[in-house]
Amino acid sequence: MKVLVTGGAGYIGSITAAALERCGHIPVVLDSLLTGPEAFVRGRLFYRGDIADRELLARIIADHPDLECTIHMAARIVVPESAAIPYEYYRDNVAKSLELFDQLQRLGKPRVIFSSSASVYAVSENFEVFEDSRTDPQSPYARTKLMMETALADLARAGGLRALILRYFNPIGADPQLRYGAYLRQPSHVLGQLVLAAQKRRDAFEITGTDYPTRDGTGLRDYIHVWDLALAHLAAVERFDAILERVAASSAVINLGTGQGVTVRELVQAVETVLGQPVPVREAPRRKGDVAGAFANVDRAYRLLDWSAQSSLIESVESAFRWADRREEILGYR
Ligand SMILES: NC(=O)c1ccc[n+]([C@@H]2O[C@H](COP(=O)([O-])OP(=O)(O)OC[C@H]3O[C@@H](n4cnc5c(N)ncnc54)[C@H](O)[C@@H]3O)[C@@H](O)[C@H]2O)c1
Numbered sequence: 001m002k003v004l005v006t007g008g009a010g011y012i013g014s015i016t017a018a019a020l021e022r023c024g025h026i027p028v029v030l031d032s033l034l035t036g037p038e039a040f041v042r043g044r045l046f047y048r049g050d051i052a053d054r055e056l057l058a059r060i061i062a063d064h065p066d067l068e069c070t071i072h073m074a075a076r077i078v079v080p081e082s083a084a085i086p087y088e089y090y091r092d093n094v095a096k097s098l099e100l101f102d103q104l105q106r107l108g109k110p111r112v113i114f115s116s117s118a119s120v121y122a123v124s125e126n127f128e129v130f131e132d133s134r135t136d137p138q139s140p141y142a143r144t145k146l147m148m149e150t151a152l153a154d155l156a157r158a159g160g161l162r163a164l165i166l167r168y169f170n171p172i173g174a175d176p177q178l179r180y181g182a183y184l185r186q187p188s189h190v191l192g193q194l195v196l197a198a199q200k201r202r203d204a205f206e207i208t209g210t211d212y213p214t215r216d217g218t219g220l221r222d223y224i225h226v227w228d229l230a231l232a233h234l235a236a237v238e239r240f241d242a243i244l245e246r247v248a249a250s251s252a253v254i255n256l257g258t259g260q261g262v263t264v265r266e267l268v269q270a271v272e273t274v275l276g277q278p279v280p281v282r283e284a285p286r287r288k289g290d291v292a293g294a295f296a297n298v299d300r301a302y303r304l305l306d307w308s309a310q311s312s313l314i315e316s317v318e319s320a321f322r323w324a325d326r327r328e329e330i331l332g333y334r
Contacts, residue, residue, distance in 0.1 A: 275321065
């Protein structure tokens with residue numbers, strides 16, 4: 001199958017494209033390279049441009065009339081930045097996504113898989129969240145995701161599109177061949193910070209918040225190997241129509257996580273196990289906007305996608321560190 005992957009030069013998009021290829025599908029990448037590196041689209045069918053460029057989309061579909069489905073991953077994704085420049089986040093993640101969806105509908109390409117996020121959920125008492133748990137996004141970024149979920153469900157209800165909305169938890173690691181991985185020079189995610197501390201590029205890893213109501217007081221997340229996440233997309237593409245038939249609806253929301261919550265202290269321990277040495281750690285107060293966290297209930301993913309995450313936390317952390325050693329070769333910077 002041919003699959004349009006918007007944001008396919010990005011971290012998850014490039015690895016999802018690799019998973020599609022591994023199973024004989026053909027990804028067609030649309031990316032503006034706003035953040036994604038050119039190195040991640042080499043050797044692929046690639047269109048450089050904006051998701052809201054209707055002419056470009058028409059050209060892509062004229063070039064590839066056999067596109068079966070669109071995975072819409074292109075977005076701005078940095079939570080603190082979204083609080084600083086909300087206009088750019090609403091414009092790019094909401095307004096431009098609407099243009100893309102409308103044009104896909106007009107061009108007769110109704111199947112959409114949308115990248116949403118666990119950050120749409122309200123904190124739940126035991127941290128486990130189901131797809132119908134209460135939502136309460138805490139940042140402009142998370143609000144753009146929930147808005148697009150709502151818009152997409154409405155577009156699907158009106159009959160033009162059909163949608164699988166995938167709520168990712170916290171992807172870490174790289175593809176098995178170490179060709180794609182985290183590429184930001186200044187990573188804001190917790191594992192990126194841990195890599196910097198382990199490489200002695202900062203004096204210590206800062207645990208921000210030790211008074212959350214979790215088992216050891218630190219924030220809890222559901223870290224999923226990005227390759228497992230990519231394989232979930234493969235299942236979503238291959239079973240798209242069957243899934244919506246099964247739920248008898250025009251759209252469906254599915255959590256993609258491991259089903260296991262891991263605290264920051266536990267993540268530090270996993271890193272120390274992988275490296276065989278301690279990582280310098282400093283405790284600091286909570287950051288504004290951070291939440292205690294969540295882990296996914298994954299029953300629906302298992303039922304509808306016949307998929308579950310296979311990698312252990314240690315394997316995912318190992319993958320991230322192997323990529324950290326490799327990435328200068330591919331990206332030209334550490
Ligand atoms: N990484 C995570 O932790 C995480 C968690 C939950 C959900 N998600 C979602 O998954 C998707 C992919 O995330 P990622 O980590 O790979 O991010 P990323 O920033 O690496 O990839 C996004 C890609 O979209 C491109 N892009 C941005 N705006 C564009 C536009 N207007 N037109 C064309 N291309 C554009 C960027 O150049 C980049 O290559 C995003 O939608 C994100 O919200 C990510």
